[in-house]
Amino acid sequence: MPVNIVSKGDYVAAALTGELDHHNLIPIRQEIDTAVSIALPKVLLLDFGDVTFMDSSGVGLILGRMKLLKSIGGTVALSGAEGYAGKVIRLAGLAGLILKEENENANEEKQA
Amino acid sequence: MQTKKNKLNNFSLKFPSLGRNEGFARGIVSAFVLPLDPTVEELNDLKAAVSEAVTNAIVHAYPNEAGTIEMSGSATDSDAGYIIEIRVKDKGVGIADISQAMSPLYTSGGEDRAGLGFTVMESFTDKLRVRSVVGKGTVVTMTKTISGKQ
Numbered sequence: 001m002p003v004n005i006v007s008k009g010d011y012v013a014a015a016l017t018g019e020l021d022h023h024n025l026i027p028i029r030q031e032i033d034t035a036v037s038i039a040l041p042k043v044l045l046l047d048f049g050d051v052t053f054m055d056s057s058g059v060g061l062i063l064g065r066m067k068l069l070k071s072i073g074g075t076v077a078l079s080g081a082e083g084y085a086g087k088v089i090r091l092a093g094l095a096g097l098i099l100k101e102e103n104e105n106a107n108e109e110k111q112a
Numbered sequence: 113m114q115t116k117k118n119k120l121n122n123f124s125l126k127f128p129s130l131g132r133n134e135g136f137a138r139g140i141v142s143a144f145v146l147p148l149d150p151t152v153e154e155l156n157d158l159k160a161a162v163s164e165a166v167t168n169a170i171v172h173a174y175p176n177e178a179g180t181i182e183m184s185g186s187a188t189d190s191d192a193g194y195i196i197e198i199r200v201k202d203k204g205v206g207i208a209d210i211s212q213a214m215s216p217l218y219t220s221g222g223e224d225r226a227g228l229g230f231t232v233m234e235s236f237t238d239k240l241r242v243r244s245v246v247g248k249g250t251v252v253t254m255t256k257t258i259s260g261k262q
């Protein structure tokens with residue numbers, strides 16, 4: 001399975017795996033778009049933690065989902081972008097979409 | 113002053129413009145470069161650059177029916193490290209305005225194209241050269257010096 005999708009309340013989380021190129025992204029995009037069209041989430045979370053390779057086609061996936069989510073009043077967030085995918089995401093100027101998980105965890109710990 | 117330049121290895125192959133050959137082309141480049149002990153980053157940069165060039169040949173050069181893609185490469189030993197040159201050639205539709213095509217975010221379309229393929233090739237290699245003739249095809253040549261681990 002190149003993508004693992006979990007729908008929960010207001011969000012859909014898609015864990016991407018393997019090599020994200022133009023060819024491999026065709027079925028992945030379809031699965032994500034189907035899940036989004038059913039759940040109509042406020043947030044689509046794309047996780048790159050198990051991505052072993054990515055080129056600009058992965059950026060195309062993100063930009064396309066941003067458009068899709070915008071059309072239903074939602075947004076896209078990214079996680080697990082510490083690896084090579086993160087380098088391409090930053091080159092594309094999309095670093096601002098990456099969740100600051102560590103900061104959030106730190107805040108939660110302080111509040112607890 | 114004498115500078116060391118010694119051709120170590122080269123390859124040349126042809127394959128059809130099918131989507132599954134994006135991964136195949138990356139595999140070839142990995143196998144070609146790995147014996148030279150590149151860093152993980154150097155290897156990934158080369159794979160990404162080649163992936164972009166081959167994807168463009170598949171998506172843009174031959175939009176309607178599959179054509180042939182030629183990929184060749186060479187490795188040269190130099191004082192600075194190993195100079196890797198990879199060339200991707202198609203006999204597809206060609207590019208009318210190369211500088212427009214190479215400008216960041218420009219895309220002539222296609223589902224979810226980011227318009228960043230040439231930007232990746234330029235950023236992740238040392239030198240990128242694009243030659244193209246409308247109706248004849250396109251040749252993309254990329255050069256990257258890898259210093260390797262040591």
Ligand SMILES: Nc1ncnc2c1ncn2[C@@H]1O[C@H](COP(=O)(O)OP(=O)(O)O)[C@@H](O)[C@H]1O
Nearest residue numbers: 168172173213219220225226227228229230250
């Ligand atoms: N091999 C090629 N043959 C014909 N046109 C090409 C080729 N490579 C690139 N192009 C043109 O250059 C544009 C920009 O390419 P690129 O930066 O990779 O972005 P993208 O592939 O996302 O469109 C493409 O949209 C296409 O019009």
Ligand SMILES: [Mg+2]
Nearest residue numbers: 164167168229
């Ligand atoms: Mg491209």
